[in-house]
Amino acid sequence: MEASERRRLRREAAEYYRGHRVAERMEDALNALFPLHPEDLYGELANYFSKFSKAPxxxxxxxxxxxxxxxxxxxxxxxxxxxxxxxxxxxxxxxxxxxxxxxxxxxxxxxxxxxxxxxxxxxxxxxxxxxxxxxxxxxxxxxxxxxxxxxxxxxxxxxxEKKEIEKQKEKKKKEEEAAKVTRGPPSYYSASTPKQKNRGKSGKKVSVEVNPSPPAEPAExxxxxxxxxxxxxxxxxxxxxxISHVPLYLHTALLKHNQGSPKEMTLPLPMVTVLNCEKNSLTKLKLVKEVMLIPPVELSCQQGIERVLDIQKEITRMLEFPGKRPGSQADSRKGKAQKTPPPPLKRISHLGCLTIGYDSLEQLLLQLQRACNNIGLELGTDMYLAINCAAHELMDYGKGKYEILTGTFKSPDEMVAMYVEMINNFPFIIALIDPLRKEDSEQWSSICCALGSKCYLIAEDAATQISKLKTDQNINIAMCSGVVLKYINQTKVSDLIELTGILDGQRRVTILGSSERESSDESLVDLAVGLGARFLKLGGLCRGERVAKYNRLLAIEEELAANGALREEKLEFVDFAEESQPGQLPDVLPAPEQD
CATH class of the missing domain: 3.30.390.10 (Enolase-like, N-terminal domain)
Structure with a gap:
């Protein structure tokens, strides 16, 4: 072998071993710096360099x-x-x-x-x-x-743009009417005759009708x-x-609290609709639109919903087999069964509950009490009620009164007295939604002073116009305990954040409400948790689009509990009659015997 060939081989061998030793040293150094598996190492490096990539x-x-x-x-x-x-x-x-x-x-x-x-x-x-x-x-x-x-x-x-278009249409309409008037006397006189008749009719109506109640605000x-x-x-x-790798409820809470991460969060109490009462049915009761069950705060959401399901099943059984329910014989001996027979089972409402009618409020409430008693529960201790009165649907503007039963009318002041008697007789009702129209502001003040320390007086119809709710950092509605907010139409997330902040400052509770025509999207539940809503009004435990939201609430509860971030909070009522006194504390939810 020639000398030059031997030198080349020695040089290649030296380079090989030198490179091998350098590689070993680099591997040792990397292992010291990143004691990870190679695949994990590549992931760490990718994450490190991703910090320098452009934000999404x-x-x-x-x-x-x-x-x-x-x-x-x-x-x-x-x-x-x-x-x-x-x-x-x-x-x-x-x-x-x-x-x-x-x-x-x-x-x-x-x-x-x-x-x-x-x-x-x-x-x-x-x-x-x-x-x-x-x-x-x-x-x-x-x-x-x-x-x-x-x-x-x-x-x-x-x-x-829409206002401008309407203005142009109105202008064009006036021009056309003016052109019709100038066509000649025959056309003018023939058109004036029915107008004079109409004036006479309208004059008679004005002389007969007296409407002391303010008219309803036009719908937005x-x-x-x-x-x-x-x-x-x-x-x-x-x-x-x-993008932030956090659930929507936490992202919403961070937005509300200016990126300050809350250590603990509360879950809203579910208002579960069990009965949707028909106001236009053959039965007499018109005062009640929805009956909702509210579990006690001591129960988890899982336990509360399971208890509601038990009550719902018992109500359904009682309506399907009225003669076989416990206590029916005793009622018949007293003569009650013939006077107030249970209404027939009808259908499942779009709200995800039974649609049914009743002849009186007492008939409805006593049936709910019996359903609870049949399964060993007691209203006022093991479960509470909320009633959606939807009073704006009850007003007879000809009489200026509310029609609470077929043919039975009450003035706004009489409605306040009726509600006071109702809550005193049935203290397990802890929330009334829309007990009056929003136009009856004086009566709202009266009912809040009379019942504010015993139950929530909640405005829902007033809250549908979110664009008009806020004026000068204030909620532009009558005195009330809380407001139902719905995420519909042009509502924005920032609107809800701002409104709930104002409600918190005014010691009013926030209720996030489901729309009458819901979708399968579960975001409403995350918004309610992130915004710190006190109640969540989702409808009944039926129909997939509503059950999906209850399942999401249960999943959030499980996640917060696993992370130790779930905080319990008591229900508190506001005594409007005394809240102006210094040092006055709100009343905690009382036991029934305290009322």
């Missing part, structure tokens, strides 16, 4: 028409973000819709409502896919405040396409939570 931003919004829980059209909004230079679908949300059209409305009314709903959803899809998609592109999904500000400005511009017009605002705001909140 919104790259696309997608809106589409889907169906809600009762088969009606609604809006779905999807959020796509650019994550590490790749487009990725982050989340979606499906909006619930709100309708004041009753289930037993006339066919033409239902048809008109469905057409308006279809048009509104179609417009909302266009807004999301076109204007909002362009406007919110490149926005940080965690910047909820900026997103909602932009959405609010866009919606305000749409309101102004819903701008076609407004679902796009609420749907996009909520979808961005879910995207921000996903």
């Amino acid at each position: 931003v919104i790259c696309k919004l997608v809106g589409r028409k889907v169906l809600d829980g009762v088969g009606q059209p609604t809006l779905e909004v999807e959020v796509y973000c650019t994550v590490k230079n790749y487009e990725k679908r982050i989340c979606s949300t499906v909006m619930a819709t709100h309708s004041q059209i009753p289930e037993n409305a006339l066919p033409e009314t239902i048809e008109a409502d469905e057409k308006e709903r279809n048009d509104s959803v179609h417009t909302a899809v266009e807004w999301v896919n076109e204007a909002l998609n362009t406007m919110l592109r490149d926005l940080d999904p965690a910047d909820q405040c900026q997103a909602d500000k932009m959405l609010g400005e866009y919606f305000a511009n749409k309101i102004e 017009p819903v701008l076609r396409g407004s679902l796009a605002i609420g749907g996009t705001s909520l979808a961005i909140a879910k995207a921000g939570a996903t």
